[in-house]
Amino acid sequence: MNIDVKPKSSEVSQTAFRTAMLDPSTPAPEGLVNPDGLQAEKRFDVYRNNVAHSLATALAEGFPVLVKLLGEEFFRQMALVYLRIHPPSSQMMMHYGAAIPQFLVGFPGTVHLKYLPDVAKLELALRRAYHAGDSEAIDPVKLTALSQADLMDARLTLAPAVEILRSDFPALSIWEYNMQDGPSPVMSPEDILISRKGFDPIAQRLPMGGATFVEALLKGSTFGTALGLATSEVADFDLTITLGALFAGHAIIKIDRG
Amino acid sequence: MLDTSPKSGPKKALPNSVGVGYKPQHYNDLMEDPGAVTWLEIHAENYMGDGGRPLAQLKHLSERFPISVHGVGLSIGGESQLDPEHLARLKKLVDWLNPAKFSEHLAWSTHDSQFLNDLLPLPYTNDTLARVTRHINEVQEFLGRKMLLENPSSYLAFAESTWSEPDFIREIARRTGCGLLLDVNNVFISATNLEFDPRAYIDAYPLELVEEFHLAGHDEDADELGRKLLIDSHGKPVDEPVWALFDYVVAKGGARPALVEWDNDVPEFPELEAEAAHATNHLAAASTRQVPA
Numbered sequence: 001m002n003i004d005v006k007p008k009s010s011e012v013s014q015t016a017f018r019t020a021m022l023d024p025s026t027p028a029p030e031g032l033v034n035p036d037g038l039q040a041e042k043r044f045d046v047y048r049n050n051v052a053h054s055l056a057t058a059l060a061e062g063f064p065v066l067v068k069l070l071g072e073e074f075f076r077q078m079a080l081v082y083l084r085i086h087p088p089s090s091q092m093m094m095h096y097g098a099a100i101p102q103f104l105v106g107f108p109g110t111v112h113l114k115y116l117p118d119v120a121k122l123e124l125a126l127r128r129a130y131h132a133g134d135s136e137a138i139d140p141v142k143l144t145a146l147s148q149a150d151l152m153d154a155r156l157t158l159a160p161a162v163e164i165l166r167s168d169f170p171a172l173s174i175w176e177y178n179m180q181d182g183p184s185p186v187m188s189p190e191d192i193l194i195s196r197k198g199f200d201p202i203a204q205r206l207p208m209g210g211a212t213f214v215e216a217l218l219k220g221s222t223f224g225t226a227l228g229l230a231t232s233e234v235a236d237f238d239l240t241i242t243l244g245a246l247f248a249g250h251a252i253i254k255i256d257r258g
Numbered sequence: 259m260l261d262t263s264p265k266s267g268p269k270k271a272l273p274n275s276v277g278v279g280y281k282p283q284h285y286n287d288l289m290e291d292p293g294a295v296t297w298l299e300i301h302a303e304n305y306m307g308d309g310g311r312p313l314a315q316l317k318h319l320s321e322r323f324p325i326s327v328h329g330v331g332l333s334i335g336g337e338s339q340l341d342p343e344h345l346a347r348l349k350k351l352v353d354w355l356n357p358a359k360f361s362e363h364l365a366w367s368t369h370d371s372q373f374l375n376d377l378l379p380l381p382y383t384n385d386t387l388a389r390v391t392r393h394i395n396e397v398q399e400f401l402g403r404k405m406l407l408e409n410p411s412s413y414l415a416f417a418e419s420t421w422s423e424p425d426f427i428r429e430i431a432r433r434t435g436c437g438l439l440l441d442v443n444n445v446f447i448s449a450t451n452l453e454f455d456p457r458a459y460i461d462a463y464p465l466e467l468v469e470e471f472h473l474a475g476h477d478e479d480a481d482e483l484g485r486k487l488l489i490d491s492h493g494k495p496v497d498e499p500v501w502a503l504f505d506y507v508v509a510k511g512g513a514r515p516a517l518v519e520w521d522n523d524v525p526e527f528p529e530l531e532a533e534a535a536h537a538t539n540h541l542a543a544a545s546t547r548q549v550p551a
Contacts, residue, residue, distance in 0.1 A: 010416075011418050012416060012418070013337070014337045014338075014378075015369065017369075018369045018370070018372065018374065031417045032417075033416070034481065034483070034485070035451075035452050035485075037417065040413075040415075042482040043414040043481055044413075044414060046487070046489060047413070050376045051374050055374075058375065088373040088374075088375060089371060089373065090373055091331030091341070091347075091367075093303060093375060094306075130307075130311070131308060131309070132307070132309060132310060133309040134313075160308065196310070199314065
């Protein structure tokens with residue numbers, strides 16, 4: 001084998017490679033050559049294109065409602081800007097795009113669409129729920145059979161998929177309108193419970209105070225404390241509907257009696 | 259709920275027949291009638307979540323098919339150290355699944371904690387040889403299993419390279435004890451783009467260390483000088499010259515488990531299965547032939 005030592009000047013660092021790849025205005029690093037030993041600008045473009053295409057495609061697949069709201073071409077152009085500022089920080093492409101909600105706030109083409117960041121947050125939460133750890137929901141009877149005193153002292157463990165999203169906009173209605181032919185969204189705030197039923201993520205609207213109740217449970221508060229917080233926020237807090245959503249979403253996986 | 263403890267039973271070896279890259283949309287087809295498909299390859303990174311449908315389906319598939327785990331994110335050719343978090347996720351997956359094989363690429367994808375989601379090239383020098391050797395030793399030691407190293411598809415060359423690719427790969431395997439995954443489409447793409455003879459590459463390549471083949475489709479483009487530039491797109495059937503090169507490889511080195519990769523514009527299962535059947539025919543015909551001296 002031929003091992004002749006070449007000058008250091010032709011060495012291409014991965015920093016130079018990466019920088020030129022993410023910035024089309026930077027020429028390909030010297031030392032990348034075609035079969036004649038000449039600079040290989042267009043050949044380098046293959047890597048530029050592959051990276052941009054794969055990351056933009058991953059974003060489009062991860063935010064199907066944003067794609068519908070913005071249109072495929074606009075979304076793609078936006079993704080090309082995003083991926084250069086926020087290339088993935090991990091190999092876990094299933095979570096790529098976590099900074100999209102903040103990005104939308106500052107992006108000139110979307111800054112006026114105030115509801116978009118919350119729709120993006122919902123899409124991210126649904127993806128996290130899809131990949132969350134497995135768990136088995138309790139039989140609702142186990143909760144309803146408790147005495148009032150035992151219930152108030154109980155601590156509920158919620159499924160790993162459970163999250164709360166408080167939106168000043170009808171983020172879930174917008175999502176349903178685009179993904180499930182739901183009714184036209186009415187401009188009003190929505191508190192959303194995200195969970196997973198079997199293997200399918202679901203999002204449900206909570207009544208006022210419901211988000212406070214579930215967030216308290218997530219922090220490990222007793223049922224009574226969570227109920228007190230929700231009731232002090234909303235005097236006629238609807239516990240029945242909130243519990244119904246938690247049961248329907250297979251959200252409660254364990255009861256520890258105080 | 260998933261059993262998260264490592265499987266105790268013996269792993270199912272890959273047969274010397276044809277597998278396909280698993281796509282979730284083919285799950286029902288595969289479970290009902292896999293046809294010519296005898297094993298599956300999965301991309302490790304798609305199964306590193308905590309739970310849910312991907313892992314549940316993988317568990318069911320693994321009860322029926324031998325599985326090869328193919329990583330795309332280790333960045334073995336990277337200047338940076340291997341990502342310990344990613345290694346840990348990978349170990350969790352292979353300990354749980356106990357796949358027949360684990361393979362990764364002679365490439366880099368992560369730099370300065372940025373993951374670029376592509377397989378990027380490295381020069382072949384004494385320095386990069388030492389680095390790749392160190393990383394593969396680390397991977398094999400950490401996972402407690404042998405890995406297979408896959409040859410890349412190249413669009414350009416590094417002026418600084420001092421090793422030929424087959425020699426570089428042979429020396430890595432000698433130093434680390436790793437096995438090899440020979441991507442026949444990649445050899446053809448690199449040979450076309452860098453203008454070398456693909457059969458000479460195969461003649462120089464340590465076929466005796468190969469434990470798996472890859473086959474895939476590519477696209478055709480041209481560089482600014484009008485020279486043919488093949489793109490490793492994995493989005494169409496295997497090209498005729500790649501089948502011919504595959505025949506040459508099998509006739510020379512014998513049959514191995516062979517994978518049809520189809521990652522973009524993924525067809526309905528019958529079309530993928532037909533391609534697997536096509537590969538099966540090539541594998542059978544070529545393995546009974548001898549290479550003319």
